[in-house]
Amino acid sequence: MLSGMLRTERHARILEHVTAKGSAGVEELSRMLDVSGATIRRDLQQLHALRLLRRTHGGASVGTFGLEAPLQYRSERRRPEKVAIARAAAALVPQDAVVGLTGGSTAMAIARLLAERGPVTIVTNAVDIAAELILHRDVTLVVIGGTARRESYELVGPLAEKTLAEYHTDIAFLGVDGIGAAHGCTTHDQLEAATDRAFTENSSHTVVVADSSKIGKVTLARICPLSKVGHLVTDSGAPQEELTRITAAGVSVTTV
The missing domain is CATH 3.40.50.1360 (Rossmann fold)
Structure with missing residues (x-):
């Protein structure tokens, strides 16, 4: 069960998954991390605001945003x-x-x-x-x-x-x-x-x-x-x- 993981760790898992696949949907990430779709949408919005990924309709993609994630995410x-x-x-x-x-x-x-x-x-x-x-x-x-x-x-x-x-x-x-x-x-x-x-x-x-x-x-x-x-x-x-x-x-x- 992953629902109890810290937000920073969850963000790191999202970044790693999206980077590896190029894109990912809300439902896919929700299943992977065992959290609600609403939680994933908030996570994606926060990561988009930090220019770590691109928020898309129904999910997120790597896009052309920052290539290097801050250390607090990479450390996870x-x-x-x-x-x-x-x-x-x-x-x-x-x-x-x-x-x-x-x-x-x-x-x-x-x-x-x-x-x-x-x-x-x-x-x-x-x-x-x-x-x-x-x-x-x-x-x-x-x-x-x-x-x-x-x-x-x-x-x-x-x-x-x-x-x-x-x-x-x-x-x-x-x-x-x-x-x-x-x-x-x-x-x-x-x-x-x-x-x-x-x-x-x-x-x-x-x-x-x-x-x-x-x-x-x-x-x-x-x-x-x-x-x-x-x-x-x-x-x-x-x-x-x-x-x-x-x-x-x-x-x-x-x-x-």
Whole structure:
């Protein structure tokens, strides 16, 4: 029974379903989420107002609205897979390491695991991760400044890149919107891509953490080629053919 789920989680399920199919009707969504048609209509109107989908007669479609959902919705997608990915990723971190973390829900899960394990030094441009970690005594926290992105809670731009150039991390975890053999790592925002690239350029080892929906996908701005990536951690739903191509490019792949 799904009728008791939180509105944010329900919105995330709607966005994921509509994105995957291109469109969906009110009755279809009502059955899927076990809520009334009136509830679904309110949800669709709210998501339309946020420009996350297009409200249509009888349902909703992807349309031409925003390509990147705000983090509070993305964090609810594929939550079990992201938690499993985070556990496998955190296991790659040596004791007392200096760790770079870009933003995203998987990176947040990694941050929590590392903070519990401690001691660790974390360099991040994500304000939500910084707020989560600041009270942990076993975490030495370095926050990278820059221009705030509302969609990802990250600080990006020239200031962030300049600051990152002054630090070196033993391992950096990179969240991406797409990764594939042909186009490497990509994201929706050009400024975010450049800041993410700075993380890879100033780390001994870069690990991409991406659920299976990101594998083989290409988005607007290129972060880096696969030659800059040492390891990919993803879930078992990833297309095997694409994982084989990524492995052939020299990237170690862990599936959970």
